[in-house]
Amino acid sequence: MSAPVDVLVVGGGPIGLATAIEARLAGLSVVVLEARRGVIDKACGEGLMPGAVRALDRLGVHPVGFPLAGIAYVDGTRRAEHRFVAGPGLGARRTRLHAALAVRAVRLGVTVRQARVTAVAQDAASVHAAGVSARWLLACDGLHSRVRELAGLAVPPAPARGRRRFGLRQHFRVTPWSDVVEVHWSPRSEAYVTPVAPDLVGVALLGPPGAGYRESLAALPDLAACLEGAVPVGALRGAGPLLQRARRRSAGRIRLVGDAAGYVDALTGEGIRVGLAQARAAIATLDAGEEAYEAAWSAATRDYRVLTSGLLAAARSPLRGAIVPAAVTLPRLYGRVVERLAR
Template identity: 45%
Template sequence: AGAELREGAEVRDHRVLADRVRVALAGGAAAEARVLVAADGLGSPTRRRAGLERPVRAPERFGVRRHAEVPDAGDAVEVHFGDGVEAYVTPVGPRQVGVAFLFERGAARSFEALLGRFPALAARLDGAAFATPARGAGPLARAARARVADRLVLLGDAAGYLDAVTGEGLSLAFGCAIDLAALLPGALARGATAHDLAAYETAWRRRYGPYARWTRLVLALSRRPGLRRRLIALAAMAPRPFERAVAAAVG
């Protein structure tokens, strides 16, 4: 569609002008456009600069992952619950799994220590070669006062995020990007003010609402081991309602 891609460009600043937005890049270069769509992640510097940051009062949770080579990755996602930490094993290729931990502050200091909290999983991965270093993110819960301002849109985690406990984040971001692509030509034609972009805020809420409700529910369950065990046993006995709940949560 004629877009110019600039890989590795670091945005240092942005200024909203009457008819465009100017972005200052590291190294002194600049770029201009009619609208700035900021998809700069959980800690979104753009969200902060635009004064859209909203403090979150929730226990701080973090995530870290590596990829391990295994003889057979299988086709199932595994979720292991521990006290203040969960482990996720996800097949990403015939012989590679992603191993991710989501945990509360203070649960452990390293990937190895987190793995040590799940002895059965640690035994299975004993001696496995890791294809990637441990990389993490957090705190996961972030909020914005609004998703739009004059000539500015927040997308993906920058728009607000709760937790990765449901394995959600990417489709939320892509779904919102599709919504934005549909409504942006009209909003640009009207002037791309916060008012003109309001339909994006509505579209974001429509997608974020169900994600947030399910995520809060699963987080609450993860903190109640007794109830969680009973529900998992029920789901094992009646997989259909469980499958329907998963479909409702993440599509």
């Protein structure tokens, strides 16, 4: 075993690196373990809420991207649009976000090692994984967290019954036609259109298994018309199933952070914002005990869990077709929900 460090972070994606930065800003020594090499990409909407932009600024991280003025729900000719009140969001390629976090982490003295965690052991004073001994282990290893399983915190998946949803994302070389994130609703799926550069948009499709990317786009003729002639850029990436559950977020000296701690769905588009809030809560409560982090995690994720679960339930029900008309008819309510998520 190497000499003990204060914090061992498993997972070197954006939330893992943000957690490491939080730890260094708190004066703690940090080692990050990540099995993959280089800049890490992921299938996601790539829209950062204004709250996420502010949280990254506090960490000293400023990714390059496309300013986002708000969010629009679109269903054919119906459109409900709300523009953020407290400053813009940011459409940022996941690779650019990861690179900016990685640079900041290294400058702060974070050690990053390429390693895969296959076993975790802990005692009253320390926790050990992949040859590293630490006072605390923070698992930031994503939807399919290996640490969550090794720590006995995983919950077996419930019977599908239409609950399994997946995400697919492709970029297109085209000038953005809007300065907001557009969420296009079809009978079976949602398409998140996020401008990420002056000549590039990302289109992330969320829906049930078996929903092909081209078929899902074809079910959204207005969006397909905007993309007509646009050249696909990069690989089509997928993620899922999106719903993941954890029995608890703590086990002795282990804490689950980000998607590893449990995930409802990408429907409200605020995964990074919620993950950053969890990272901050995890570092702030390290010495306060398991229940302190459980309470802080619950407070940091409550709006996301309640609003996303409610919207997802409506989207799976006969009410699905009424979501966009309701947002058009009740613009103040729609705006309040967007602002609540954008904090």
